[in-house]
Amino acid sequence: MADSGTSGEFSASLSSSTLPPPRTRIFKIIVIGDSGVGKTCLTYRFCAGKFPEKTEATIGVDFRERLVDIDGEKIKIQLWDTAGQERFRKSMVQHYYRNVHAVVFVYDVTNAASFRSLPAWIEECKQHALGTEVPRILVGNKCDLQDSIQVGTEVAQQFADTHSMPLFETSAKTSNTQKDGTLDRGSSDHVEAIFMTVAHKLRSQKPLVLSQPADGLGGTVSLSSHGDNKADGTRSWACG
Numbered sequence: 001m002a003d004s005g006t007s008g009e010f011s012a013s014l015s016s017s018t019l020p021p022p023r024t025r026i027f028k029i030i031v032i033g034d035s036g037v038g039k040t041c042l043t044y045r046f047c048a049g050k051f052p053e054k055t056e057a058t059i060g061v062d063f064r065e066r067l068v069d070i071d072g073e074k075i076k077i078q079l080w081d082t083a084g085q086e087r088f089r090k091s092m093v094q095h096y097y098r099n100v101h102a103v104v105f106v107y108d109v110t111n112a113a114s115f116r117s118l119p120a121w122i123e124e125c126k127q128h129a130l131g132t133e134v135p136r137i138l139v140g141n142k143c144d145l146q147d148s149i150q151v152g153t154e155v156a157q158q159f160a161d162t163h164s165m166p167l168f169e170t171s172a173k174t175s176n177t178q179k180d181g182t183l184d185r186g187s188s189d190h191v192e193a194i195f196m197t198v199a200h201k202l203r204s205q206k207p208l209v210l211s212q213p214a215d216g217l218g219g220t221v222s223l224s225s226h227g228d229n230k231a232d233g234t235r236s237w238a239c240g
């Protein structure tokens, strides 16, 4: 009995001292698009579970994160909410294009100019060496404003097809709210599903991901190549 106690102790100390701590993979997703399209609201809603009462123009970049469980693996989704206004982004641009795993382009369905700006945002990604192997998705936001829509689904879908991106039309605002004001994550929620779709896609690739111990302290960068370079099949969720 004593022996087995000793060997039990030994194996416990062996495993805690020799096994590396479990790592939490981090997916860095940047969210870009014109000022006012709703990048802050979308990222806030995914990470905090509700539409923010008040937002101000983002200066530089804000980042929000949420730990999710995908098929038993804990994954940290890190959303980089970038400033849409040129004067607030200049100094930060280099930083947020580093080690990006996916890009979310956002336009406002009630603002045609924000849709016309998309080629410039795509070009900026290209200039920062983000190739087409980095998953990209297109999000048309503010679908709750049905009477003011300026960008139709068809034209958006055409654009998405041309650039081999899935299209999602959604609203950061419309919600399935619970009594306490938070969103009911159990019910169908586009914003939730959009970011989770990206996370699933990233998880299915051989990742180039930042990882950190599960306790959230410290962090290392583990590098390996993307295994899946194929463009996505196009998928669309329409307003309403």
Ligand SMILES: Nc1nc2c(ncn2[C@@H]2O[C@H](COP(=O)(O)OP(=O)(O)OP(=O)(O)O)[C@@H](O)[C@H]2O)c(=O)[nH]1
Residues within 6 Å of the ligand: 033, 034, 035, 036, 037, 038, 039, 040, 041, 042, 055, 056, 057, 058, 059, 082, 083, 084, 085, 141, 142, 143, 144, 145, 170, 171, 172, 173, 174
């Ligand atoms: N009706 C409606 N309003 C929204 C929605 N999303 C955002 N807004 C509003 O649009 C305005 C701009 O939203 P932000 O999230 O701050 O926009 P942004 O893209 O982060 O802007 P910058 O930080 O300047 O780049 C705010 O007044 C939001 O309340 C939406 O889905 N529906």
